[in-house]
Amino acid sequence: MKTVPRISETEWEIMRVIWATHPITAAEIIAKLMEEDATWHPKTARTLLARLVRKKVLDCERKGRAYVYAPRVSERECVGMASESFLDRVFGGSLVPMLAHFVEERRLTRKDLEELRELLEESYKGSGPRRK
Amino acid sequence: MKTVPRISETEWEIMRVIWATHPITAAEIIAKLMEEDATWHPKTARTLLARLVRKKVLDCERKGRAYVYAPRVSERECVGMASESFLDRVFGGSLVPMLAHFVEERRLTRKDLEELRELLEESYKGSGPRRK
DNA sequence: TGGCTTGGCTTACAAATGTAAGCTGCGATA
DNA sequence: TATCGCAGCTTACATTTGTAAGCCAAGCCA
Numbered sequence: 620m621k622t623v624p625r626i627s628e629t630e631w632e633i634m635r636v637i638w639a640t641h642p643i644t645a646a647e648i649i650a651k652l653m654e655e656d657a658t659w660h661p662k663t664a665r666t667l668l669a670r671l672v673r674k675k676v677l678d679c680e681r682k683g684r685a686y687v688y689a690p691r692v693s694e695r696e697c698v699g700m701a702s703e704s705f706l707d708r709v710f711g712g713s714l715v716p717m718l719a720h721f722v723e724e725r726r727l728t729r730k731d732l733e734e735l736r737e738l739l740e741e742s743y744k745g746s747g748p749r750r751k
Numbered sequence: 752m753k754t755v756p757r758i759s760e761t762e763w764e765i766m767r768v769i770w771a772t773h774p775i776t777a778a779e780i781i782a783k784l785m786e787e788d789a790t791w792h793p794k795t796a797r798t799l800l801a802r803l804v805r806k807k808v809l810d811c812e813r814k815g816r817a818y819v820y821a822p823r824v825s826e827r828e829c830v831g832m833a834s835e836s837f838l839d840r841v842f843g844g845s846l847v848p849m850l851a852h853f854v855e856e857r858r859l860t861r862k863d864l865e866e867l868r869e870l871l872e873e874s875y876k877g878s879g880p881r882r883k
Numbered sequence: 884t885g886g887c888t889t890g891g892c893t894t895a896c897a898a899a900t901g902t903a904a905g906c907t908g909c910g911a912t913a
Numbered sequence: 914t915a916t917c918g919c920a921g922c923t924t925a926c927a928t929t930t931g932t933a934a935g936c937c938a939a940g941c942c943a
Contacts, residue, residue, distance in 0.1 A: 627930055631840045645890075662933050665891075670930090684939065685890060698841055702852060705837045708763045709830055714853060715863050720834060721846060722870050731847050732875050738854050739871070743864050759900060777920080794903050797921075802900090816909070817920060 623692050623700050624674040631701075633667050637677065638694040642687035755824050755832050756806045763833075764788075765799050769809065770826040774819035 626634060636651045637643060645668055652659040668688060671677040679686040710717040727735070758766060768783045769775060777800055784791040800820060803809040811818040842849040859867075 625929090628836075628840055629931065635843060660933065661889090663931075666933070667931090669892085698852060699856065701837070701841045702856070704760075705833070705841075706853075708760055709833045709837075711767060714857055714859070715866055717834075718850060718853060718867060719870055720830060721838075721850060722867075722874050724831065724834070725846055727846070727874060729875070732871055734847055735850060735854075736868070736871055738851055739864055739868055742854050742859060743861070757899085761901065792903065793919095795901075798901090798903070801922085 637690055641689040644685050644687050773821040776817050776819050
């Protein structure tokens with residue numbers, strides 16, 4: 620069971636861009652980051668990219684005069700780890716209170732509620748007696 | 752709008768103990784921590800406590816020869832901040848995908864599903880047309 | 884063709900975090 | 914009463930994280 624290296628808060632912003640689109644060059648990544656938040660500094664982003672490569676979270680390959688980056692770990696996997704860790708840390712691992720918090724805290728649209736209801740239906744059907 | 756100082760991963764473990772029971776002495780805190788995870792080192796816990804006091808997240812007051820600790824920030828508040836930050840970081844702020852992740856990923860018991868369904872009902876009633 | 888720009892490589896540096904270890908009294912114990 | 918063991922105070926120290934700044938080479942623009 621390989622463990623995904625820890626991805627820091629700022630690194631997540633970069634990873635999200637790369638998971639969304641790859642392979643992708645540093646310049647493109649930086650452009651996308653700055654669209655969201657103009658305070659991103661290119662040098663900073665490049666440092667973070669290098670770190671992610673060093674951590675083996677990203678792959679980089681020369682492409683002409685620049686590098687293109689691609690993820691080496693799946694988003695699914697990382698989301699899983701981060702979610703697990705968050706759940707444990709903040710809610711002591713109890714799922715229902717956590718979900719309750721979000722449902723109560725945030726005003727959900729009717730549409731959101733519909734979607735969630737459907738999800739639950741699905742899950743309900745799936746939850747047979749053979750649950751570990 | 753006062754901002755709660757950032758609480759680190761290990762600090763959360765301590766805070767959860769204190770929110771659950773306070774005022775409480777360092778020795779009691781350490782005992783509780785070690786119940787859960789025997790690898791906790793008393794010296795480490797004390798260092799963390801001192802940091803939390805310095806950060807003004809905890810209050811400490813002399814009580815005889817020892818200190819008793821109490822929270823200065825509400826759990827609710829901290830849970831809110833941490834949840835917000837997690838949601839943004841890992842799911843780009845989109846609530847429904849996040850909830851979907853948890854519902855899909857973890858096998859929920861029928862009972863859990865019932866509870867959630869009820870929560871949704873509640874929320875549904877509350878969500879009127881005047882949603883900002 | 885001579886800068887200006889941009890990409891990449893190297894280096895910097897403070898703050899936060901995890902993880903303790905020493906030293907110094909006070910109170911309980913032998 | 915001499916001693917041990919905690920409680921707290923002070924200090925340590927390697928990593929990780931956030932945030933860049935220098936320097937050098939290859940293109941690109943004028």
